[in-house]
Amino acid sequence: MLEARNLTKRYGAYTALNDLNLTIAPGEIFALLGQNGAGKTTTINLFLGFIQPTEGTAFIDGISVTENLQESKKRLAYIPETVMLYSNLTGIENLEYFSSLAGFDYSKKELEQLLAKAGLQSSAYDQRLAGYSKGMRQKVGIAIAVAKKAKVLLLDEPTSGLDPKASNEFSEIIKTLATNGTTILMATHDIFRAKQVASRIGIMKEGNLQSIIHADSISANELENLYLKTV
Numbered sequence: 001m002l003e004a005r006n007l008t009k010r011y012g013a014y015t016a017l018n019d020l021n022l023t024i025a026p027g028e029i030f031a032l033l034g035q036n037g038a039g040k041t042t043t044i045n046l047f048l049g050f051i052q053p054t055e056g057t058a059f060i061d062g063i064s065v066t067e068n069l070q071e072s073k074k075r076l077a078y079i080p081e082t083v084m085l086y087s088n089l090t091g092i093e094n095l096e097y098f099s100s101l102a103g104f105d106y107s108k109k110e111l112e113q114l115l116a117k118a119g120l121q122s123s124a125y126d127q128r129l130a131g132y133s134k135g136m137r138q139k140v141g142i143a144i145a146v147a148k149k150a151k152v153l154l155l156d157e158p159t160s161g162l163d164p165k166a167s168n169e170f171s172e173i174i175k176t177l178a179t180n181g182t183t184i185l186m187a188t189h190d191i192f193r194a195k196q197v198a199s200r201i202g203i204m205k206e207g208n209l210q211s212i213i214h215a216d217s218i219s220a221n222e223l224e225n226l227y228l229k230t231v
């Protein structure tokens with residue numbers, strides 16, 4: 001579960017995030033839409049503990065990020081727009097390294113199964129990351145999240161720069177993770193994907209969460225119109 005309680009971030013007189021109150025249940029995918037500078041990344045960074053809130057609290061699985069950063073971090077995985085991995089290591093070596101950092105010791109077979117589950121083609125397992133496409137790197141990122149048994153997954157612009165097939169594959173994989181109980185928060189500019197994968201969609205403007213929409217209550221066109229009217 002993810003929860004923001006009165007979560008606020010100010011930089012001097014500028015409010016990047018204003019009094020966010022939001023609970024995302026296990027198994028739910030929540031998409032945050034909003035223009036550049038709306039406060040999406042600020043929200044994610046507060047959940048990650050990368051930045052400190054000016055007011056309020058971010059909770060991961062009931063644990064305050066400010067009070068217990070290490071415990072909160074154990075429960076979450078983060079996939080930024082560009083997944084940071086070691087270019088000189090292979091897909092399987094990256095997965096082994098990052099899962100061992102999280103305290104897991106998987107056999108080669110288990111590592112291969114994790115990569116397969118994330119949708120990576122088997123021919124890539126032993127190739128160095130330097131030759132991977134963005135979509136392939138993201139799949140390793142997903143495999144790491146699953147290997148860590150992360151209860152919460154934070155995604156920042158996960159489909160930007162992916163071709164439609166890779167983007168669709170990505171959406172299917174995160175839907176499967178949610179079905180298995182992972183809580184997912186995704187910041188995106190992709191209205192279509194937000195509608196396709198999320199159960200609820202929040203529209204942010206100038207640091208405020210302006211509205212929350214149930215994805216099944218609206219068509220993609222209606223969502224786009226509402227978005228354009230809001231921002």
Ligand SMILES: Nc1ncnc2c1ncn2[C@@H]1O[C@H](COP(=O)(O)OP(=O)(O)OP(=O)(O)O)[C@@H](O)[C@H]1O
Nearest residue numbers: 011014015016034035036037038039040041042043
């Ligand atoms: N360290 C900082 N100092 C001052 N202002 C900052 C700082 N970090 C972020 N901001 C401001 O906070 C606002 C919110 O930024 P944020 O990155 O959360 O937006 P976003 O919705 O993720 O946008 P994008 O879609 O471009 O990623 C922006 O106006 C940004 O300039």
